[in-house]
Amino acid sequence: MTESWVNYAERIGVDLHLELSGPGGRRAALTRALRxxxxxxxxxPGTRLPPYRSLAADLGVARNTVADAYAELVAEGWLTARQGSGTRVAERARPLRQAVGAPARAPARARGPxxxxxxxxxxxxxxPRAAWAASYRRALQAAPSEAFGPGDPAGRRELxxxxxxxxxRARGVRTEPDRIVICSGFAHALRLLFGRDTPGGTGGWGGPAGGGVLRGPLGVEGYGLGFHRDLLAAAGVRTVPLPLxxxxxRVAALGRERAVLLTxxxxxxxxxxxxxxxRAAVIDWARARGSVVLEDDYDGEFRYDRRPVGALQGLDPERVIHIGSVSKSLSPALRLGWMVLPExxxxxxxxxxxEREGWASVPDxxxxxxxxAGGxxxxxVRRMRQRYRGRRDRLVAALAERAPHIEVTGVAAGLHAVLRLxxxxxxxxxEAAARRGIALDGLAAFRHPDGPASAGDGLVVGYAAPADHAYGAALEALCEVLAAA
Ligand SMILES: Cc1ncc(COP(=O)(O)O)c(C=O)c1O
Known part of the structure; x- marks a missing residue:
């Protein structure tokens, strides 16, 4: 078998990997590989193939072998040969997946609601595209060369x-840079803490062989993200739901759990x-039992009633693992988060x-x-806080007018509200909302399967998701559904 990277980038700007193998000699193998x-x-289609001589030299075959292979493919209609413009891939030579009847264009991703x-x-x-791009440019210009080598698993010291x-300053966390480990978000933090794969293991799991940093049973809130519960279950961690x-x-219900995860x-x-x-009681419980509290500070920056609560971690940095990310404040696409750890x-x-950073891009x-650092x-965050506060206010006002039987519960904070039904x-x-083209969840979607009493019927409305210009229509559609409910 002959294998070669045919580098003809200088001539047509592409690399082509050809593997000459199988029966029938080199000419047949090259013809097959090109076909x-x-x-x-x-x-x-339209791609220009390299001249006989250079492809022959790259592959270590005779010039005639290439000429014959091209001629055969021209005869079959895969290639075209024209005086002065060399040999090219025929325009009608559509790739296989299209030839067998698939749509001519890549199928559009499922459209959003x-x-x-x-x-x-x-x-x-x-x-904030412009500000992020400016930061990215400055960061790349200032970064020392070593920043582009393998990354430190703790994360960049600058960050x-x-x-x-x-x-x-913003969350009342008591820490220092050496207690912070950068990760790709809350879900990654859970994987690192409870994973049971090999160190730096593949498949997204971290954790020393034979067991994670922490073990279950883990106390969790009776309502939470199913995705996080699934992730813990996959790591073999038993979760024990607390009443809410x-x-x-209700942290008084905690008993022999080794840790508890709270928001x-x-x-x-x-x-x-x-x-x-x-807050005080859960810290006392952790101290008394030698346990630890995992603080998911997923939207702590967004409180609208001027009564922000600082991080629980501030009460006892040795008993709380504080976890945050930019997923709500900037974008869940960046995949950047942090863990503030007891020593x-x-x-x-x-x-x-x-041994090296495997998740969080160092340039990011x-x-x-x-x-x-530049503000x-x-x-x-201040701009988005104002925007989301405005949206929540509009939601409350619209419901008061159009569906006064529906109560909005929870404090004025975050990116969602719960509407009691x-x-x-x-x-x-x-289901009525779905028929009206509205995507949202009911409270039941978040209930722990072994949870204590149900929190009742409700809708979890994410008022942050639409673009500003689309929010009014979304609100109108929701009010129509609720007024009729
Ligand atoms: C309860 C909760 N915790 C944490 C997160 C953040 O997750 P991540 O940092 O993995 O994007 C989210 C985001 O959806 C969330 O809803």
Whole structure:
């Protein structure tokens, strides 16, 4: 078998990998390989093939072998040969997947819903492209060459220093750069903490062989993201649901769990902040039992009633792992987050990440450091806070007028609100909304399967997701559905 990278980039600007193998000698093998490259779409219609002589030299075959192979493919209609313009892939030589009747264009990705009121999504149209691009440019210009080598699994120091300062100022987190490990978001943090693969393992799992940094059973809130529950279940972690009320999780129900995962600033999705006595109680529980609290600070920056609550971590940095990301504040597409760790977990988490950074792009980390240090992050968060507050106010006002029987619960915070529905109506309303082109979830979608009492019927309305110009229509459609419910 002869294998060669045919580099004819200087002539036609592409590399072509050809594998000459199979029966019938080199001419037959080359003909087959070229035919497959055209048929499979690797050589697009119109592409100019290299001259006989250079392809022959690259492959180590006789010039006539190439000439014969080209001639055969011209005769079959795969190639065309014209005086003065060389040999090209025929325009009608459509790739195989089209020849067998697939649509001529790549199938469009499933189109989004007409009205997107799904929770957890920031307004993607508001991504601060210009400021981010400016930060990216500055970061690339300032970065030392070593920044483009393998990354440190802790994350770039520039970012960890900026984050330590930002989190202290904006969220009341008590930490220092060496206690921060950069990750690709909350889900990745969970994987690192509970993964049971080999160090830096493939398949997205970190964790020392034979067990993660932490173990279950893990106390969780009776309502939460199913995706996170699935992720924990896949790691073999048993989750124990805690009852909830408007003051967050009833942490007095904690017993022998080894850790507990909470959303203290704004319970997800029901919307109550963890009341102060419970904040103190869960820290006491962790101290008494040698356990740890995982704080999911997913939308802590977005509080609209001028009563922001600081991070739980500030109460005891040795008993709380504080986890945040830019998924709500900037974009879930960036995949950048952070874990603020008690000292004893720093080394195990770094071991779980492996020898080098395998998830969070270093240039992106440097761009975020610049974005935060230069004030762009604060500006963006302030702008989005105003925008989302305005949207929540519009939602509340529209419901008061059009569907006064529907109550909005939870504090004025975050990117979603919960609308209470009369008992037994949730499923019908979700279906009616879907028929009207509205994508949203009912509360039941978030309930832990072994959960205690149901939190009742409700809709989880993500008011942040639509672009500004689309929000009014989405609200109107929602009001129509609710007024008729
Ligand atoms: C409850 C909760 N936690 C955390 C996150 C952030 O997840 P990630 O950082 O993995 O994007 C989300 C985002 O959807 C969320 O809803």
């Amino acid at each position: 497959e490259a055209v048929r499979g779409g690797r050589l697009a 007409r009205h997107d009121l799904r929770q957890g999504r920031p307004d993607a149209s508001a991504f 960890r220093e900026t984050l330590a300062e930002y989190l202290a 009320d408007e003051h967050g999780a 203290p600033a704004h319970q997800f999705p029901t919307g109550g902040p963890l009341r102060p006595e419970r 004893r977990y720093v080394e195990p988490v770094l071991a779980a990440k492996g 980390q440097l761009a975020l450091a610049d974005f935060m 762009s992050y604060d500006r963006h 009369p008992p037994g109506t949730e499923q019908t309303v979700v």
